[in-house]
Amino acid sequence: DTAVSQTPKYLVTQMGNDKSIKCEQNLGHDTMYWYKQDSKKFLKIMFSYNNKELIINETVPNRFSPKSPDKAHLNLHINSLELGDSAVYFCATRGGGGETQYFGPGTRLLVL
Amino acid sequence: QKEVEQNSGPLSVPEGAIASLNCTYSDRGSQSFFWYRQYSGKSPELIMFIYSNGDKEDGRFTAQLNKASQYVSLLIRDSQPSDSATYLCAVARSGGGADGLTFGKGTHLIIQP
Numbered sequence: 001d002t003a004v005s006q007t008p009k010y011l012v013t014q015m016g017n018d019k020s021i022k023c024e025q026n027l028g029h030d031t032m033y034w035y036k037q038d039s040k041k042f043l044k045i046m047f048s049y050n051n052k053e054l055i056i057n058e059t060v061p062n063r064f065s066p067k068s069p070d071k072a073h074l075n076l077h078i079n080s081l082e083l084g085d086s087a088v089y090f091c092a093t094r095g096g097g098g099e100t101q102y103f104g105p106g107t108r109l110l111v112l
Numbered sequence: 113q114k115e116v117e118q119n120s121g122p123l124s125v126p127e128g129a130i131a132s133l134n135c136t137y138s139d140r141g142s143q144s145f146f147w148y149r150q151y152s153g154k155s156p157e158l159i160m161f162i163y164s165n166g167d168k169e170d171g172r173f174t175a176q177l178n179k180a181s182q183y184v185s186l187l188i189r190d191s192q193p194s195d196s197a198t199y200l201c202a203v204a205r206s207g208g209g210a211d212g213l214t215f216g217k218g219t220h221l222i223i224q225p
Contacts, residue, residue, distance in 0.1 A: 033212050041198060043156065045212035055211070090155055099144045099204045101213060103155040 003027050004104035006091050012110045013081055021076045021089055021107045029095025029102075031055070032074040034066060037088040037106070046089075049074050081111045114139040118201050118216035126224050131188040133219050135201030138182070144204035145177055145184045146213065149197045156200055160186065191223045 004025045013019055025032065034046040047066040048055045054066065063079045078085060091104040115138040125131040133147075144163050148156035162168045162175040162184065174187040188195055198220050202213040 035212075040217070041150075042217050043200065043215040045214070048212050100146070100158055100161060103157070106155050 002105075004091060004093055004102055006089075006104040006107050008107060009105065010108050010110075012112065014112055015081055015083060017081050018077070018079045019081060019109075020078070021091075021109070023074045023076070023091030023104055025072055025091075025093045025102075025104075027093055027095060027102065028071075029093035030071070031094040032068070033092040033094070033101065034074065034076050035090040035092060035103075036060075037090060039087070043090070047074075047076075078109075083111050085109060086111045114142075114203070114205060114214050116201055116203050116214050116216035118199075118219050120217055121220040122222050123219055124222045124224055125191050127191055127193060129191055131191045131195065131221055131223070133186040133188075133199050133201075133221065135184045135186075135216055136182055137184070137201075137203045137214075139203065139205065139214075140179075140182065142182075142203045142205065145175070146202040146204070147173075147175060147184075147186045148200040148202060148215075150200055150218065151197045159199070188221075193223045193225050196221060196223045 007022045031050045037043045049068045052068045065077045067075045088106045090106045092101040094101045117136045146161045147159040150156045160175045162177045168175045172189045176185045198218040200218045201216040205211040
């Protein structure tokens with residue numbers, strides 16, 4: 001049973017489209033994150049959710065919006081996709097009183 | 113701007129030798145420090161974390177933290193070809209809670225058979 005899962009694994013789309021990436025965790029963790037890893041492999045945090053409340057929101061464009069329907073899910077909606085949005089997006093979770101984060105397998109987004 | 117700096121490499125080490133990976137951070141309020149390993153095309157996986165000054169050992173891995181110098185390192189003893197990967201240093205922001213990690217750009221380690 002995968003602890004942190006993401007769908008889809010790959011996403012190829014055209015500029016201007018709207019897309020969503022889903023993340024689900026079965027660890028019972030309270031906090032979930034979205035990270036973006038660019039073509040130079042630099043991993044940068046985008047959002048954090050704790051008990052369905054947005055805790056931090058980095059300087060990302062408002063075309064990106066996280067949605068958490070429940071504690072086990074944190075989805076990422078992206079409107080009006082741009083070429084620069086091409087990257088690998090990782091979901092991560094944290095819980096159990098520690099600061100260790102567990103990463104999902106990633107979603108590879110390619111905007112054409 | 114909180115930053116984490118790493119030498120991007122590649123760092124080439126012969127099999128069986130000690131690989132030494134270094135990281136500096138700018139935020140003096142940082143409380144927790146992590147080393148993640150990332151194989152090409154895979155997600156980051158936690159190798160070690162350290163909170164207190166000094167050394168922390170786990171098998172072939174030793175993390176070293178010096179908060180006064182704002183420096184954290186990872187030593188890999190008896191390096192194996194399977195250790196070839198990108199190693200990401202990460203820092204938990206001050207304030208704790210749900211704050212995310214600030215990552216360095218990673219060091220690409222190559223273990224030569």
